[in-house]
Amino acid sequence: MPKRQVLLSSSSLYKDGSYLEHVRPYIEKLLTKNNAKHVLFIPYALASGDHDGYTKKVETILGKWGFQVDGIHKSPDQIASIKKAQAIFIGGGNTFLLLKHLYDKKLVEAIRSRIIDDGIPYIGSSAGTNVAARSIQTTNDMPIICPGSFDALKLVPFHINPHYLDPDTNSTHRGETREERILEFLMVNERPCLALREGTCLIIEGKDATLVGPANAILFRKGKEPTEFPPGTNFGFLFDECKD
Amino acid sequence: MPKRQVLLSSSSLYKDGSYLEHVRPYIEKLLTKNNAKHVLFIPYALASGDHDGYTKKVETILGKWGFQVDGIHKSPDQIASIKKAQAIFIGGGNTFLLLKHLYDKKLVEAIRSRIIDDGIPYIGSSAGTNVAARSIQTTNDMPIICPGSFDALKLVPFHINPHYLDPDTNSTHRGETREERILEFLMVNERPCLALREGTCLIIEGKDATLVGPANAILFRKGKEPTEFPPGTNFGFLFDECKD
Numbered sequence: 001m002p003k004r005q006v007l008l009s010s011s012s013l014y015k016d017g018s019y020l021e022h023v024r025p026y027i028e029k030l031l032t033k034n035n036a037k038h039v040l041f042i043p044y045a046l047a048s049g050d051h052d053g054y055t056k057k058v059e060t061i062l063g064k065w066g067f068q069v070d071g072i073h074k075s076p077d078q079i080a081s082i083k084k085a086q087a088i089f090i091g092g093g094n095t096f097l098l099l100k101h102l103y104d105k106k107l108v109e110a111i112r113s114r115i116i117d118d119g120i121p122y123i124g125s126s127a128g129t130n131v132a133a134r135s136i137q138t139t140n141d142m143p144i145i146c147p148g149s150f151d152a153l154k155l156v157p158f159h160i161n162p163h164y165l166d167p168d169t170n171s172t173h174r175g176e177t178r179e180e181r182i183l184e185f186l187m188v189n190e191r192p193c194l195a196l197r198e199g200t201c202l203i204i205e206g207k208d209a210t211l212v213g214p215a216n217a218i219l220f221r222k223g224k225e226p227t228e229f230p231p232g233t234n235f236g237f238l239f240d241e242c243k244d
Numbered sequence: 245m246p247k248r249q250v251l252l253s254s255s256s257l258y259k260d261g262s263y264l265e266h267v268r269p270y271i272e273k274l275l276t277k278n279n280a281k282h283v284l285f286i287p288y289a290l291a292s293g294d295h296d297g298y299t300k301k302v303e304t305i306l307g308k309w310g311f312q313v314d315g316i317h318k319s320p321d322q323i324a325s326i327k328k329a330q331a332i333f334i335g336g337g338n339t340f341l342l343l344k345h346l347y348d349k350k351l352v353e354a355i356r357s358r359i360i361d362d363g364i365p366y367i368g369s370s371a372g373t374n375v376a377a378r379s380i381q382t383t384n385d386m387p388i389i390c391p392g393s394f395d396a397l398k399l400v401p402f403h404i405n406p407h408y409l410d411p412d413t414n415s416t417h418r419g420e421t422r423e424e425r426i427l428e429f430l431m432v433n434e435r436p437c438l439a440l441r442e443g444t445c446l447i448i449e450g451k452d453a454t455l456v457g458p459a460n461a462i463l464f465r466k467g468k469e470p471t472e473f474p475p476g477t478n479f480g481f482l483f484d485e486c487k488d
C-alpha cells in the first residue's frame with residue numbers, strides 16, 4: 001500500500017504573511033516529489049458560496065509557485081475528478097458547511113480512498129485540517145449548518161484543534177477558554193486531540209507525523225495533563241495509540 | 245393561552261460576581277410572581293457528568309433566595325417531573341452535550357409544551373439560553389458530541405449568541421472573530437441572531453422581549469448591518485418578523 005502523504009496546516013494565514021506563504025516550502029516539496037502539477041481544490045468551506053472567487057485566489061497563489069488549480073465545483077462529475085486528481089487541497093472557512101457539502105455530494109469516501117489507498121497528496125488548511133481528522137468535534141467554528149454526522153475523512157485517527165489559542169490571562173470574559181473546551185471534549189470522548197498553534201503544520205508521511213513551524217503543539221489526552229511538544233516532534237506514536 | 249415567561253441570561257457568571265448573582269432580582273421576580281417555590285434543574289450541559297455536584301451548587305444559591313431545587317437526573321420519570329414542574333432552569337456547560345441529552349431522553353417536546361402551552365417560567369443561562377432559542381446553530385461551544393439535529397426548544401423563534409465577545413483589535417490571531425462567525429451563519433440561514441454580551445439578559449413575557457443588564461445587544465439580520473440596541477429595548481418585533 002502506498003504511503004499516506006498529508007499536510008495539515010493550522011491556518012491559511014500567519015501573522016502578516018500572505019495566503020499560505022508560511023507553508024509554501026512544505027507544499028512545494030510535497031507536490032514536487034509526487035510530480036503533481038495539478039491540484040484539485042475544494043472550496044466548499046466558504047460560507048459566502050463564492051466558489052469561483054475562492055478558487056481564483058488559490059489559483060493565483062499556487063499558479064505563481066508553478067502548479068495548476070482546478071475547482072471541484074466546476075466539474076460535471078466530482079467523483080471522477082477526485083479519482084483522477086494528482087493532489088487534493090481543501091481550504092478554510094466553516095467546517096460544518098464544508099463537511100455537509102462533502103456528505104451531500106458523497107465525496108467523503110472518494111477522497112479518503114485516494115489518500116489512503118492510492119497515496120496521492122492531501123493538503124488541508126484550517127477547516128480543511130479539521131475535516132482531515134477523525135471528526136470535526138474539535139473545530140472552533142460555529143455550527144451554522146448540521147452535517148448530520150461529525151465523522152470526517154479520518155486521514156489521521158486522532159482529533160485536531162487548529163488555530164489553537166492560549167488562554168488570555170487579561171480577559172474578564174467568562175466563556176470557556178480553548179483549553180477548557182478541549183478538556184470538555186475529552187470528558188466525553190476517548191481519542192486524543194492535537195492542538196496546533198497558528199503558523200504550525202503537521203506533515204504526515206506514512207506512519208510519521210512531524211510538527212513543523214514556529215511553535216509547540218499541545219497534546220490533550222484523556223486523564224492526562226496537556227503536554228507541550230516542540231517543532232520536530234514525530235507524533236507517529238498516535239497512530240499506534242489510536243489504531244485506525 | 246397563558247403568557248410565555250422566559251428569562252435568558254447570556255452567562256451564569258459576570259465579572260467577579262458569584263453564580264447568577266447579576267440576574268438574581270430578575271429570577272426572584274419571575275419565580276415569585278408565579279408562586280413557584282420549586283425549580284426543576286436540568287444539569288445535563290455539564291461535561292464532567294457530575295450532575296449531583298452541579299445541582300448541589302444551584303441548590304445552595306437558589307436555596308438562599310428561598311427556592312427549592314430538584315435535579316431532574318434524580319427523577320425516575322423525567323417526563324412526569326417536567327409535567328408537574330413549577331419552573332424549569334437549564335444551566336450552562338456544553339450546548340451540544342445538553343441538546344443530545346434532551347433528545348436522547350425525549351425531553352424537548354415535554355419542556356416546550358410546559359413553557360408554551362402551560363406558561364410556567366423557564367430560566368436559561370449560557371447553554372440553557374442556546375437551547376431555548378430556535379436552534380443551537382449560534383452557540384460558541386465546541387461540538388464535542390453530535391446531537392443529531394441542531395433544532396432546539398424554540399421558546400423564541402430566532403437565534404441567540406450568548407457570551408458575545410467584541411473583536412479584539414490587538415489580537416494577531418487569524419481565526420474568525422465572533423462577528424465574522426455570526427455573519428457566516430447569516431450567509432446560509434435566514435432568521436436573525438441576537439447577540440447578548442455577558443451580564444445581559446433577555447426577559448420574555450408573552451410577545452415582549454426586553455433586554456436588561458449593563459450592555460447593548462447586537463441584532464444580526466440577513467443582508468443588514470449589525471445594529472446595537474440599548475438595555476430596555478423590547479425585541480418583541482422579532483416575534484412578528486420570524487413567525488413561530
Ligand SMILES: [Ca+2]
Pocket residue numbers: 092093094095126127141420
Ligand atoms: Ca473557520
Ligand SMILES: [Ca+2]
Pocket residue numbers: 176336337338339370371385
Ligand atoms: Ca459553554
